[in-house]
Structure formats: structure tokens, C-alpha cells
Amino acid sequence: MFRTINASTRLSCPLRPAPWNAFAKRSFSTTSYVFAQRAVKYETNGEPSSVISTITYPDLPAPSPDSVNIKFLLSPINPADVNVIQGVYPANKTAQQLLPEAQIFVAGNEGVAVVQQAGSDAGLAEGDWVIMAKQQAGTWASASCVTARDVIKVPKEIGEVHAATITVNPPTAYNMLRDFVDxxxxxxxxxxxxxxxxxxxxxxxxxxxxxxxxxxxxxxxNIDDVKQHLQSLGATHVFTYDDLSSKERLKHIKSLTKGKDPRLFLNCVSGKDTTTMLRLLGSDATVVSYGAMSKQPLSIPTSYFIFKDLKCTGFWQSRWYNTHTREERVTVMNEIVKVIREGKLREPEHEIVTIPGSASEEEATTMVREVMKRVEAGAGRKVLLRVEEVP
Amino acid sequence: MFRTINASTRLSCPLRPAPWNAFAKRSFSTTSYVFAQRAVKYETNGEPSSVISTITYPDLPAPSPDSVNIKFLLSPINPADVNVIQGVYPANKTAQQLLPEAQIFVAGNEGVAVVQQAGSDAGLAEGDWVIMAKQQAGTWASASCVTARDVIKVPKEIGEVHAATITVNPPTAYNMLRDFVDxxxxxxxxxxxxxxxxxxxxxxxxxxxxxxxxxxxxxxxNIDDVKQHLQSLGATHVFTYDDLSSKERLKHIKSLTKGKDPRLFLNCVSGKDTTTMLRLLGSDATVVSYGAMSKQPLSIPTSYFIFKDLKCTGFWQSRWYNTHTREERVTVMNEIVKVIREGKLREPEHEIVTIPGSASEEEATTMVREVMKRVEAGAGRKVLLRVEEVP
Known part of the structure; x- marks a missing residue:
């Protein structure tokens, strides 16, 4: 469904919140758009499988000199995306106004895109691959217009899947292993x-x-498969939380380090088992929490703080991005690219879900909601969305 | 009861663990001592009111060139001393051998003493006041011989009580206010x-x-008296843990800082109320735990670590002493002396308990055990021991 866009009312680029007031005043007619891009959006917070739907909006105008028009190749659905849509995640999500009628939020934080058209001062060329340097960029879409500083060029040789998933999980791991304990x-x-x-x-x-x-x-x-899988990735030892309930087992685990007790504990669970795991730490250790899968608090005997000099802190890659310069972000990205190039970091287990351009708005919305239902239920592999242009 | 000490078997000075093996081999006779000093000692860990007793031992020989003989003026009984005697406190307590028969532990960590006799290279003079720079020096005694580096000279004008209590609590407060948050x-x-x-x-x-x-x-x-007392010391606001159970009250307390939320929380309680108090903190705050009066762990919602960048750590003045140079210790002591001299730090509420030299060993032991019973029961004011020489 191609329609002609009225040149005088073309979208500003990059998209900013609420530029449409001006349009409205000019008695703008919606019949004059080219509807050619699609995004997964929500207008109010709630369960993603209920509140999200797709929207089709005009093709993008030419970018301003410092901007680029990008076409998203793959955009992961991360657990945090669910929380952002629910409104329970402390993210600064900026509304976009892709159509004059409604101020909407385009979902998605992470993703890889290819530059379709570059502004003269953008320092990027058509065909370049980029990842998002800005939080909550709205990546569950076929296209977007972004300022060049809000993206980072990424080498194509690492492949779409690695590129699409390189800004959240690998730097979380990389930074937690670097920033707290030497x-x-x-x-x-x-x-x-x-x-x-x-x-x-x-x-x-x-x-x-x-x-x-x-x-x-x-x-x-299938615990043996899981252990084998983690060991194939390079895990030295793998245990289950059940091993924590036996004093002897705990003693055995503690003996494995031959007195060189761990000084860094990365915690994404909390609750009782995590408290028991503290016994495996040496003095002057740091617990870095980045998740709480148990939905329980982290309970720590005060004596650990006083006599074992335990430190507890948290890590949130979003904050890291907000408190570090673009140059620091590029450096970390390059470090991770290096690990990928050396074949030392595998692609995450994933499935790709394509929202075909041929799907009607209703069909597309149903597809996306069904995917979200699976994600909310905590289904297995990471889903990578590919939102096609609407032909 | 003066007796003559056999010159060839005089105590080495400073006292070190187990020098008496050599004596024993020389068929040493206990009848040849001058019994003239007294210490509060224990041989095995247990409840202080059961395991401690006093011991009378020979007067000290002349100090070696780098040492001094000191006479204790006042030595506080701190809560940690109880735990050290119980054997539940991770202190490196060194046994002393004041008599050839038994290897004993002299109790006491803190105290002020006056130099009685100084070695030629000690850099101290008779009459100087000193405090302990070494942990667990065994201060509940009438006298001791210490290396000059293990004590720090302190100005007499601050008075015996301030001097006796200057190495544990004031530096704990001073360092916690300085070392974690700017x-x-x-x-x-x-x-x-x-x-x-x-x-x-x-x-x-x-x-x-x-x-x-x-x-x-x-x-x-008498909560009003307590509030008034703390306010007279300079407290800006004083509340009770009961105030934490009302959301409105909590909101009111939070409003007092006018948006300038606290970034340092000094915790010596832990447990449920402490978890609630976390709500009063701003982002990027640090909880420094130095005690756990509630005997409960510190339970922290993981989200505080991740999204509010909360840090939890501990402080233990003993570790601080072990990890800082003598020069740093002197600097902190001088800073605290300055606060005392300006009249900004009051003497702790206290009572002085004298173990008279005239008391028999049995009487002295009974006196000390009774004091310990009161301390174990958590009775009010700080007790400062004065152990007199045995005439």
C-alpha cells in the first residue's frame, strides 16, 4: 500500500517527540503518506502480550547531515524489554510520534541495523552495520532515523546474530569481570x-x-547436558544449588580452589542459596548483583562485612552506558569483537522470528503478541525479531 | 608480697610467647620472683565471668633499647573484649608467659599507660602517656613491656578517660565518615x-x-531524654525504629533532606528495620556495617544494587589498624585529639572500677568476674578498669 507523502509535511529526522503539533495546525491530511515502515509499539504500560501492537508509518525522509536512516536487521527480545513495556523497569523511554495521531513508544533496546542513507556529516556510509549506542532506541522496527553519535559501527564479519546481541549481555559479562576485582x-x-x-x-x-x-x-x-554445555564453553566447574545443602559437598567445592578463594561472585539469583554461596568466598571479596531470578532479597550475615571485608554492589549495563563516554563504549565493543573474532564467544542460542511485510497490521500484531506470550512465560531460546518493511 | 627475682631468669622484655621453655629446662624455681604486677588473664576461651581470673607476676626487668615499661592508667572493657575472651572474635591474640608455669592470655585491647622506664632508642621518656598501636596488647594489667613502635604518644591534656578510649570508637566513627563517601x-x-x-x-x-x-x-x-542527649551532641534529627512502620512518617523523614538524600548509612543493627531504612537513601549510596546488634543478617532487595547503585561494605577498626601504616594511625589519632581539644567530642559515659593492689588474688578475681557479669548483661555505662600494682 504505497501512498504519496506530501513533501511539505515530511517527517523530521531524527524522529523527536511530538513534532506533530505543528502538522496538526496545518490541517494535515493522513491520506498523503507513504506507509512503508513498521514498528512494534505500545501506548500504555502493561503486559506486552496485551499492550503491544504494530504500526505502519511513512517511509523516512532523507536524514539531516548528522543523522542516518537505518534498516534494522535483527533485534533481540531481552527480558528487560518485557519489564520496560510493563513499566516496572527504570528506563528513560522516549515517546516517538511516527504518525500525527498518536504519541507512541517503539519497543526494543538492542539490535543491529544497516545504514540505508547517511547524512553528509554522519561519518557513516550506506551499507555500514551499526549497533545502538543509545538506550531504548526502539529497535523493534523495520527502520529508524538516528543521529550518528547514537550508533556505533560494527564489523560485518561477526555476523548478524552476534551484532544484534552485542550491546547488553557480553559487555555486562566483560565489565563485571573487569571493573570490580583486579x-x-x-x-x-x-x-x-x-x-x-x-x-x-x-x-x-x-x-x-x-x-x-x-x-x-x-x-x-537434563543437568548433565547443561553441565557438559557449560564446560564446553570453558566452565571450570559446574554445580547445582542442591550441592549447597551438604556441608561435605560445600567443603569439597571450597577445596577445589586450593586456598585461592574466589574474590568475585557474580549474582543474578539472590535468596537463600546465594547466601550459602558466600561461604565459598575468600576475604575482601565482592558480590556483584545484576539480577534476582529468585525474586528474593540478598541476605548477608553482617559479620561477613565486618570481619571478611565483603563488599556488595550491583551492575547495570544501562547505567554503565550512561556514565561512560562514547569512546569507552567503543573500546569495550572492540574488545568483545576481538573475543568473537577469535572464536571464543559463541552466538547465543536463538530463534529468528520474522514479521513479514506482507502481513496485515492485525496479523503482524497477533504474531508479535504470541511471541511475547512465549517470552513472558520464560520460554527457552532468545528470540531475535526481524521486522520487515511493508511493501 | 615482695620476693627476690633470680637475675639469671628475669623476664625478657618485651614479653613474647613462650620464652619460658628455656627457663623450665634450667630447673627454674618459682620462689625467686618479685610478685609485684597484676593482670586479668584467661587460659581457655569461655564466658568471661567464668574463665577470667587475675594473676600476679614479677615486676618488669629493664626494657631493651627499643622498648618501654609502661604502667596502665585506665583500660576500657569494650564489647569486643567479651567476644575475644569467648573466642568468637577473629582477633589474633598472642599468648603471654608471665610465669613459667602457664601460657596465658592477658585480656584487654585498649588503654592508656604512662611510661615508667624507656629504652635508650625508644624515643619516649618517663612520664609520657601512650596508647596502644598494636591490637590485643593485654591492657587489663598494671604494667607491661612493649616495643616503642607498638604505642603512640598521646597528649596528657585530653585526660585519662579520653586517652583510654581513643583507639577504638572515635577512629571507627572518624574513618567511616571519611573513607567511603566523599x-x-x-x-x-x-x-x-x-x-x-x-x-x-x-x-x-x-x-x-x-x-x-x-x-x-x-x-x-526515656526516649525524650535520649533524643535530647543526642541532639545536645549535635544530632540533626533523632527517630525511633517505630517511625519506620508508618509510610507517612517515612515520607516525612525523607522530606527532611529536601531532595539531598543521604549517601552514607552507618549500620550497627541490621535486620528488618535496617532494610526499611534503606528507603531513606539516595542513589549511589553506601551502607557501612560495623555491628549487628539485632543479631540478624542484612537483607537487601537486589534491585537496590542494580538500579540504585547501592554499595554495602563493612568497617572494622582492627583491620584498619592492620592495613594502615603507623604514620596513618598517628595522623588519625591527632585529628581526633584536635576534635577533643576543641571540646567537640565528649568523654563517653563511664565508671571506673579499680582492682586495688591490696586485694588478694581471690578477691581481685571475684571483683573482675562481677564486673564482667555486668558487662555481659549489657549494663549501661562503659567500664574503665584500673588494675593497681600489688604492693
Whole structure:
């Protein structure tokens, strides 16, 4: 459904909140658009499978000199995206106004895109691949117009999947292993939730740095497969939380480090098992929390703080991005690209869900809602969305 | 009861563990001592009121060139001393052998002493006042011989009580207010257990630095007196833990800082109320735990770590002493002396208990055990021991 866009009312680029008031005053007629792009949007917070729908909007105008028009190739659905849509995640989500009628939020934080058209001062060329340097960019869309400073060029050789998933989990792992404890080759790192996306990145980046890892996961019917999988990624040891209930087992685990107790504990679980895991730490250790899968608080005997000099802190990659310069972000990205190039960081297990351009708005909305239902239920592999242009 | 000491078997000075093996081999006779000093000792860990007793031992030989013989003036009984004797405190307590028969532990960590005789290279003179720079020096005694580097000279004008209590609580308060958060004039500090010895030092040193404090204490029959007392020390606000159960009250307390939320929380309580108090903190705040009066762990919602960048750590003045140079210790001591001299730090509420030299060993032991019973029961004022020489 191509329609002609009235040149005098073309969208400003990059899209900013509420530029449409001006349009409205000019008695703008909606019949004059080219409807050619699609986005997954929501207008109010709520369960994603209820509040999201797709919207089709005009093709983008030419970018301003410092901007680029990009076409998204793949955009992951991360757990945090669900929380952002629910409105329970402290993200600064900016509304976009893709159509004059409604101020909407385009979902999606992470993704890889290809430059379609570059402004004269953007420093990027058509065909370049870019990832988002700005939080909550609205990546679940076929296209967007962004200022060049809000994206970072990424080498194509790492592939679409790695590029689409390079800004959240790998830097979380990379930074947590770097920013809190000065770890040397052979040092031990303790972690729970070791088969989470970040957990697997931790195992691999730690192995790449010749650090050793003690990994904990939930017990399950295929626990041997999980252990084998994590060991194939480079995990030194893998245990289940059940191992924590036996004093002897705990003593055995503690003995594995031969007195070189771990000084870094990466926690994405909290609750009772995490408290028990503290016993595996040495003095002057740091617990870095980046998740709370148990939905329980982290309970710490005060004596650990006083006599063992335990430190507890948190990590949130979003804050890291907000408190570091673009140059620092590029540096970390390049470091991770290096690990990928050396074949030391595998693509996450994933499935690609394409929202075809041929789908009607209703069909597209149904598809996206069904995917979200699966994600909300905590279904297995990471979903990568590919939102096609509307022909 | 003066007896003559056999010159060839005089005690080495400073006293070191187990030099008596050599004596024993020389068929040493105990009848040849001068019994003229007294110490409060224990041989095995246990409840202080059961395991401690006094011992009388020979007067000290002349000190070696780098040592001094000191006479203790006042030595506080701190809560940690009880735990050291119980054997539940991670202190490196060195056994002393004041008599050839038994290897014993002299109790006491803190105290002020006067130099009686100084070695030629000690850099101290007879009459100088000194405090302990070494942990667990065994201060509940009439005298001791110490290396000069293990003591720090202190000006007499601050008085015996201040001098006797200057190495544990005031530096704990001083260092906690300095080492974790960069606080500027007008900044707010949150604390619980505000009427503890450290809590009162925090209020006064904070006021001296023109910091503002929000203080929490347990509710009690004379709560108004407690509030008035803490306010007279410089507390900006004083509340009880009961105030934490009302959302409105909490909101009111939060409003007092006019958006300048506290970034430092000094915790010596832990447990449920402490978790609630976390709501009064701003982003990027640090909880420094130095006690756990509730005997409960510190339970922290993981989201505080991730999204509010909360940091939790501990402080232990003993570790601080172990990880800082003598010069740093002297600097902090001088800073505290300065606050005392300006009249900004009051003497702790105390009573002095003298163990008279005229008391028999049995009487002295009974006296000390009775004092310990009161301390174990958590009775009011700080007890300062004065152990007299045995005439």
C-alpha cells in the first residue's frame, strides 16, 4: 500500500517527540503518506502480550547531515524489554510520534541495523552495520532515523546474530569481570545463574582471560547436558544449588580452589542459596548483583562485612552506558569483537522470528503478541525479531 | 608480697610467647620472683565471668633499647573484649608467659599507660602517656613491656578517660565518615544504633565537620531524654525504629533532606528495620556495617544494587589498624585529639572500677568476674578498669 507523502509535511529526522503539533495546525491530511515502515509499539504500560501492537508509518525522509536512516536487521527480545513495556523497569523511554495521531513508544533496546542513507556529516556510509549506542532506541522496527553519535559501527564479519546481541549481555559479562576485582590469570570467579545469557558470556570471557569459574545452576532433568554445555564453553566447574545443602559437598567445592578463594561472585539469583554461596568466598571479596531470578532479597550475615571485608554492589549495563563516554563504549565493543573474532564467544542460542511485510497490521500484531506470550512465560531460546518493511 | 627475682631468669622484655621453655629446662624455681604486677588473664576461651581470673607476676626487668615499661592508667572493657575472651572474635591474640608455669592470655585491647622506664632508642621518656598501636596488647594489667613502635604518644591534656578510649570508637566513627563517601559540608548521614559509643562519636564528629545526621534509636521509656542527649551532641534529627512502620512518617523523614538524600548509612543493627531504612537513601549510596546488634543478617532487595547503585561494605577498626601504616594511625589519632581539644567530642559515659593492689588474688578475681557479669548483661555505662600494682 504505497501512498504519496506530501513533501511539505515530511517527517523530521531524527524522529523527536511530538513534532506533530505543528502538522496538526496545518490541517494535515493522513491520506498523503507513504506507509512503508513498521514498528512494534505500545501506548500504555502493561503486559506486552496485551499492550503491544504494530504500526505502519511513512517511509523516512532523507536524514539531516548528522543523522542516518537505518534498516534494522535483527533485534533481540531481552527480558528487560518485557519489564520496560510493563513499566516496572527504570528506563528513560522516549515517546516517538511516527504518525500525527498518536504519541507512541517503539519497543526494543538492542539490535543491529544497516545504514540505508547517511547524512553528509554522519561519518557513516550506506551499507555500514551499526549497533545502538543509545538506550531504548526502539529497535523493534523495520527502520529508524538516528543521529550518528547514537550508533556505533560494527564489523560485518561477526555476523548478524552476534551484532544484534552485542550491546547488553557480553559487555555486562566483560565489565563485571573487569571493573570490580583486579583478577589475574588463574584466579577464580564464582557465579550463579551460570546458564543465563550473561552467565554463559561470563564463562567464555573468563576462559578467554584464563580465569577459572565455579558455576552454579538449578538442578533439572537434563543437568548433565547443561553441565557438559557449560564446560564446553570453558566452565571450570559446574554445580547445582542442591550441592549447597551438604556441608561435605560445600567443603569439597571450597577445596577445589586450593586456598585461592574466589574474590568475585557474580549474582543474578539472590535468596537463600546465594547466601550459602558466600561461604565459598575468600576475604575482601565482592558480590556483584545484576539480577534476582529468585525474586528474593540478598541476605548477608553482617559479620561477613565486618570481619571478611565483603563488599556488595550491583551492575547495570544501562547505567554503565550512561556514565561512560562514547569512546569507552567503543573500546569495550572492540574488545568483545576481538573475543568473537577469535572464536571464543559463541552466538547465543536463538530463534529468528520474522514479521513479514506482507502481513496485515492485525496479523503482524497477533504474531508479535504470541511471541511475547512465549517470552513472558520464560520460554527457552532468545528470540531475535526481524521486522520487515511493508511493501 | 615482695620476693627476690633470680637475675639469671628475669623476664625478657618485651614479653613474647613462650620464652619460658628455656627457663623450665634450667630447673627454674618459682620462689625467686618479685610478685609485684597484676593482670586479668584467661587460659581457655569461655564466658568471661567464668574463665577470667587475675594473676600476679614479677615486676618488669629493664626494657631493651627499643622498648618501654609502661604502667596502665585506665583500660576500657569494650564489647569486643567479651567476644575475644569467648573466642568468637577473629582477633589474633598472642599468648603471654608471665610465669613459667602457664601460657596465658592477658585480656584487654585498649588503654592508656604512662611510661615508667624507656629504652635508650625508644624515643619516649618517663612520664609520657601512650596508647596502644598494636591490637590485643593485654591492657587489663598494671604494667607491661612493649616495643616503642607498638604505642603512640598521646597528649596528657585530653585526660585519662579520653586517652583510654581513643583507639577504638572515635577512629571507627572518624574513618567511616571519611573513607567511603566523599562528604561535603551540609551533606546528610544516616545511622542506626545512634546512642552506641560509636554512634555518639559519629554524631559529634559529623557535627564538627558540619555534616547533618539522621539518627535512629530503639524506642524506650526515656526516649525524650535520649533524643535530647543526642541532639545536645549535635544530632540533626533523632527517630525511633517505630517511625519506620508508618509510610507517612517515612515520607516525612525523607522530606527532611529536601531532595539531598543521604549517601552514607552507618549500620550497627541490621535486620528488618535496617532494610526499611534503606528507603531513606539516595542513589549511589553506601551502607557501612560495623555491628549487628539485632543479631540478624542484612537483607537487601537486589534491585537496590542494580538500579540504585547501592554499595554495602563493612568497617572494622582492627583491620584498619592492620592495613594502615603507623604514620596513618598517628595522623588519625591527632585529628581526633584536635576534635577533643576543641571540646567537640565528649568523654563517653563511664565508671571506673579499680582492682586495688591490696586485694588478694581471690578477691581481685571475684571483683573482675562481677564486673564482667555486668558487662555481659549489657549494663549501661562503659567500664574503665584500673588494675593497681600489688604492693
Amino acid at each position: 583478577l589475574k590469570e588463574g584466579d577464580w570467579v564464582l557465579q550463579n545463574g551460570a546458564n543465563s545469557a550473561v552467565g554463559e558470556a561470563v564463562i567464555q570471557i573468563a576462559a578467554h582471560r584464563k580465569l577459572r569459574t565455579i558455576n552454579f545452576v538449578r538442578n533439572r532433568h | 562528604l561535603k559540608e551540609g551533606d546528610w548521614v544516616l545511622q542506626n544504633g545512634a546512642n552506641s559509643a560509636v554512634g555518639e562519636a559519629v554524631i559529634q564528629i559529623a557535627a564538627h565537620r558540619k555534616l547533618r545526621t539522621i539518627n535512629f534509636v530503639r524506642n524506650r521509656h
